[in-house]
Amino acid sequence: MTMAGTAMSRVDAAGQTRTSVVRLFQGPYVTRAGRRLEVPEGSKRLLVFVALHRTRLERRYVAGTLWPDADDARAAGNLRSTLWRLRGAGIDVIAADKWSLALLDDVVVDTELANDWATRLINGTAGAGDLTIPPYWLDALDLLPGWYDDWTYGERERLRQRTLHALEALSRQLADAGRHAEAVDAAMAAVRAEPLRESAQRVLVEAHLAEGNLVEARRGYQAYRELLNRELGVAPTFDVRTPVTTGVA
Numbered sequence: 001m002t003m004a005g006t007a008m009s010r011v012d013a014a015g016q017t018r019t020s021v022v023r024l025f026q027g028p029y030v031t032r033a034g035r036r037l038e039v040p041e042g043s044k045r046l047l048v049f050v051a052l053h054r055t056r057l058e059r060r061y062v063a064g065t066l067w068p069d070a071d072d073a074r075a076a077g078n079l080r081s082t083l084w085r086l087r088g089a090g091i092d093v094i095a096a097d098k099w100s101l102a103l104l105d106d107v108v109v110d111t112e113l114a115n116d117w118a119t120r121l122i123n124g125t126a127g128a129g130d131l132t133i134p135p136y137w138l139d140a141l142d143l144l145p146g147w148y149d150d151w152t153y154g155e156r157e158r159l160r161q162r163t164l165h166a167l168e169a170l171s172r173q174l175a176d177a178g179r180h181a182e183a184v185d186a187a188m189a190a191v192r193a194e195p196l197r198e199s200a201q202r203v204l205v206e207a208h209l210a211e212g213n214l215v216e217a218r219r220g221y222q223a224y225r226e227l228l229n230r231e232l233g234v235a236p237t238f239d240v241r242t243p244v245t246t247g248v249a
Contacts, residue, residue, distance in 0.1 A: 019032070019106050019107065019108060020032045020091075020093050020104075020106075020107045020108070021107070021108045021109070021110060022047065022051045022093060022103070022107060022108070022109045022110065023110050024048060024051060024052075024109065024110055024111050024143060024144060025110050025111070025114075025136050025139035025140070025143070026139060027039075028044050028047055028048050028051075030047075030091050030093065037089065037090055037091050038089065039086070039089065039091060040085045040086065040088075040089050042081075042082060042085055043082050043083075043085050043086040043089070043091075045066055045149070046062070046066060046079070046082045046083070046086065046094075047086065047091070047093070047094070048144065048147075048152075049062065049065065049066060049151060050062070050094055050101065050102065050103050051103055051109045051111075052109075052111070052151070052152070052155050054102075054103060054109065054112070055102065056100050056101070056102040057100060057101060057102060058099065058100050059076065059079060059096070059098075059099060059100055059101060060072070060076070062079060062101065063075035063076050063078065063079040065151060066078070066079070066082075067079075083096055083101075093107045110136065111140075111143065111155075111159060114134070114136060114140045114159065114163065115159065115162060117130055117134060117166065118140075118162040118163055118165065118166035119162070121165075121166040121169040121170050121173065122162070122165050122166055122169050124169075126169075126170075126173060130170075131170065131173060131174055131177065131179070131182075132170075132182070133167070133170065133182075133185065133186055133189060137163060137167070137189060140159055140160070140163040141160050141163055141164070141193050142156070142160070143155065143156040143159050143160070144156060164190050164193060164194060164197065164200065165199075167186050167187070167189050167190040167193075167200070168186075168187070168190055168199055168200055168203045170183075170186040171183045171184070171186035171187040171190070171203045171204070171206075171207050172203060172206065174186060174207075175206065175207050175210040175211075180207065180210055180211035181211075183207040183210065183211075184204070184207045184208065184211065186207075187200065187203045187204035187206075187207045188204060190203065190204075191204050195224075195227060196227065196228065196231060196232070198224075198228075198236060198237065198238070201220070201221075201224040201236070202238055204220055205217045205220055205221050208220060221236070224236060
């Protein structure tokens with residue numbers, strides 16, 4: 001197990017930990033031993049950039065990305081000042097040498113925890129503790145709202161898609177466990193996030209059918225078919241010939 005993995009194993013369901021946690025959901029900020037540490041405004045972009053990459057980065061690359069309009073000397077100076085302010089706030093989570101920097105191995109990032117939860121559900125390795133909608137699910141669907149840096153876009157969309165897939169997988173696994181109301185809730189969460197997403201709508205219909213609610217399944221399917229026709233002028237690809245809609249068309 002890696003150092004990061006060991007640190008994550010110390011984070012319980014309530015988010016308590018004996019190490020530092022970088023919180024990007026509703027952040028950024030850092031928690032340590034139950035204390036919240038506020039990140040200086042001028043250091044937030046650096047902390048988020050390093051936390052999202054989770055690998056050793058060349059200082060020149062970081063400085064050039066965060067301060068693209070500055071010359072090399074000014075960008076390097078900005079990076080030094082930003083690191084100094086971060087440490088001055090008691091947030092010593094980045095290891096830096098003359099050439100590179102990286103997040104310390106034992107520091108946890110909340111997006112990594114969210115990604116691990118999604119991975120277990122998607123891969124079918126979820127434990128009993130994973131079979132619930134996590135409190136951060138809305139934040140995972142819209143990481144760092146209001147941040148428009150180019151380097152945030154890819155991670156924002158990647159986490160959004162994995163969270164949606166995880167909610168769909170969660171709904172199916174809850175239905176298999178006979179927890180039908182929770183299965184419907186998980187499917188509806190995915191549908192609310194992306195009403196036109198066919199896989200989410202399909203899972204919602206499946207959840208209603210698993211509970212024996214044919215009328216609800218039919219109503220949901222018809223509403224989706226009308227929405228899809230109105231917005232895109234197409235019909236769902238699943239119909240009465242597929243098991244999911246048997247009895248609902």
